[in-house]
Amino acid sequence: MSNSTLVSPALAALTAVCVLLWARRQTDERKVGSIPAVGSSGLLEYYTGGWRFLFHGPEMLAEGCEKYPGRVFRVPRVFRWNFVVSGAALIQDVVTAPEDVLSSVVANRDASALQLDFTMGPELSANMFHIDIVRTKLTRNLGRCFPDIRDEVSCAFDELIASDGTDWKVVTALPMVTKVVARTLNHIFAGLPICRNEEYLDLAMQYTIDVVLRAQLISLLPFFLRPILGPLISSRNQSVRKGLKHLGPIIEYRIEQEKEHGSDWPGKPNDYLSWLLESVDINDERTAADIVSRILAMNMAGIHTTSSVTFFPIITSLFLLMLLYSYINALREEAEQVVEEHGWTKAALNKMYKIDSFLRESQRMHDNGPLSMTRQILDPLGFKFSDGTIVPYGSIVNVTSRGEHFDKANYENPYVFDGYRFYKMREERNGGLFNRHMISTSLDHLAFGHKLHACPGRFLAAMELKTMLAHLVINYDLRAEIEGVRPPDDVFGIDFVPNGRAKIWFRKRCDA
Numbered sequence: 001m002s003n004s005t006l007v008s009p010a011l012a013a014l015t016a017v018c019v020l021l022w023a024r025r026q027t028d029e030r031k032v033g034s035i036p037a038v039g040s041s042g043l044l045e046y047y048t049g050g051w052r053f054l055f056h057g058p059e060m061l062a063e064g065c066e067k068y069p070g071r072v073f074r075v076p077r078v079f080r081w082n083f084v085v086s087g088a089a090l091i092q093d094v095v096t097a098p099e100d101v102l103s104s105v106v107a108n109r110d111a112s113a114l115q116l117d118f119t120m121g122p123e124l125s126a127n128m129f130h131i132d133i134v135r136t137k138l139t140r141n142l143g144r145c146f147p148d149i150r151d152e153v154s155c156a157f158d159e160l161i162a163s164d165g166t167d168w169k170v171v172t173a174l175p176m177v178t179k180v181v182a183r184t185l186n187h188i189f190a191g192l193p194i195c196r197n198e199e200y201l202d203l204a205m206q207y208t209i210d211v212v213l214r215a216q217l218i219s220l221l222p223f224f225l226r227p228i229l230g231p232l233i234s235s236r237n238q239s240v241r242k243g244l245k246h247l248g249p250i251i252e253y254r255i256e257q258e259k260e261h262g263s264d265w266p267g268k269p270n271d272y273l274s275w276l277l278e279s280v281d282i283n284d285e286r287t288a289a290d291i292v293s294r295i296l297a298m299n300m301a302g303i304h305t306t307s308s309v310t311f312f313p314i315i316t317s318l319f320l321l322m323l324l325y326s327y328i329n330a331l332r333e334e335a336e337q338v339v340e341e342h343g344w345t346k347a348a349l350n351k352m353y354k355i356d357s358f359l360r361e362s363q364r365m366h367d368n369g370p371l372s373m374t375r376q377i378l379d380p381l382g383f384k385f386s387d388g389t390i391v392p393y394g395s396i397v398n399v400t401s402r403g404e405h406f407d408k409a410n411y412e413n414p415y416v417f418d419g420y421r422f423y424k425m426r427e428e429r430n431g432g433l434f435n436r437h438m439i440s441t442s443l444d445h446l447a448f449g450h451k452l453h454a455c456p457g458r459f460l461a462a463m464e465l466k467t468m469l470a471h472l473v474i475n476y477d478l479r480a481e482i483e484g485v486r487p488p489d490d491v492f493g494i495d496f497v498p499n500g501r502a503k504i505w506f507r508k509r510c511d512a
């Protein structure tokens, strides 16, 4: 066969592909062309922009926020547009829209960086009772769980810092804090001794990394390949198998006790595992694997190593404390005074106003990335925002909180860290209604989301983080690795992670 006979079909095929790509882009532009796009929305950018986003996402989002404040704009992702919502009025539209119109579950299942069905299993997104339990039983029982939280935080820090009382000891902050958070959460999830089992903790921490990294790989695949390659890429089956090795015997024992002595059997632990078991059919042989999946999912929500929701406030606070030494004495004085008066109790934590303010301010200024609150539009007519913008059916929408957190209308000197910002607001209220606690969500403070899907774990998270900070300032002196420098965050795509190499010097307090 001559070269020319081969070239013509190849040229025809290439032309057909170009026409198809052009037609797809034209159809898309007809639907969303009126919504501003970051970068060009020309033919080439339409297909290459998603790859650019993988490496320059934060810059592209910052450009969108600057050019289109208070509006919806779009950024290219691989194979789709991502619609980004800024400004209080439009964010209010997102956080109050019902689940059957703007869905968080569908977004996290199908389109977002979590790929729930592959990474955690379809049973979880089909019935999310494990989240309801966080909202209800876990939150209601926090007072009773507090001694366990306090005990775990104190044992974990003292073991990991292992300072003998006179010498300074240098510790890498991120792995230490990850371990303390994982131990404390798992104390509440499944109790002692499993929360201190190294192999189990490695699984819990590795699972969160696996979910996020593997989900990102799956979401790069075209839709038709996901059901075929998704299960092969996901490590879900291995993780559940490993989880069953550790949690299986505990679950079996508790089921046996319940069968023998009834649901309120003597010695029944008051923890998340018990509350999960109260909500399932204990005679179903799939129960143990299902419970393990849900406990791993809650580790994912609570630890979330890659975007490190829980570490961000505490590590940022520690880095800031070392930059701004004057805060250490004030926070220490407050913590000691309150603990002296009330003991180590939940009531004492509620009185640590400066620590609460310091953590809330560090969340305002340092979040774990420019996008949050992923939603998918389920209404076939699209979603109409209050400014008239219509985003079509099936699109993915995200909120960017930075505009609100740094808006001069919301905060005086918004770019200046003021650890007492919310403490001063509280003082001004002079005992009147105050709703700027660390756990309060509002349109000007979106670290935990707001309204419908606001983080149900925030009450536990706040309790844990305040205990951690108070324990450290009461018991240790702290010093920065490099004086006067806040270690820069690491950036992976659009996820910001506290610097994984930064070190902190600790010494058991000599003057205590």
Ligand code: HEM
Pocket (backbone or CB within 6 Å): 104, 131, 134, 298, 301, 302, 303, 309, 310, 311, 313, 372, 373, 374, 446, 447, 448, 449, 450, 452, 453, 454, 455, 456, 457, 458, 460, 461
């Ligand atoms: C400082 C720590 C934490 C931060 C900053 C944080 C932040 C968030 C944010 C921004 C959301 C998404 C809200 C939305 O989509 O509208 C969320 C959801 C969620 N968080 Fe947290 N979270 C933290 C700790 C925890 C902990 C410790 C748990 C579990 C014990 C937890 C459980 C959840 C769950 C289950 C959801 C999904 C809620 C839903 O879809 O209705 N989080 N969190």
